[in-house]
Amino acid sequence: xSEKDGEVDLRGGAAAKTRWAExxxxxxxxxxxxxxxxxxxETVMSVIGKNRVSDTVKxxxxxxRSLIANM
Numbered sequence: 001x002s003e004k005d006g007e008v009d010l011r012g013g014a015a016a017k018t019r020w021a022e023x024x025x026x027x028x029x030x031x032x033x034x035x036x037x038x039x040x041x042e043t044v045m046s047v048i049g050k051n052r053v054s055d056t057v058k059x060x061x062x063x064x065r066s067l068i069a070n071m
Contacts, residue, residue, distance in 0.1 A: 031064035 028064070028068055031060065031067060
């Protein structure tokens with residue numbers, strides 16, 4: 001983990017040597033895709049259940065950040 005804004009560098013070091021860099025990157029990409037998809041759904045569903053969708057987006061974002069932080 002770098003010191004800059006809590007970023008995680010998966011390009012080398014222990015991640016590359018232990019072969020979990022690619023699965024971790026793929027998992028992070030999937031989580032970002034889910035976050036983006038839910039954010040898009042929030043716009044579409046702004047009239048119906050906006051608060052529930054917003055809470056879901058926040059929960060997915062927290063899960064994604066936790067995944068990255070624990071790598």
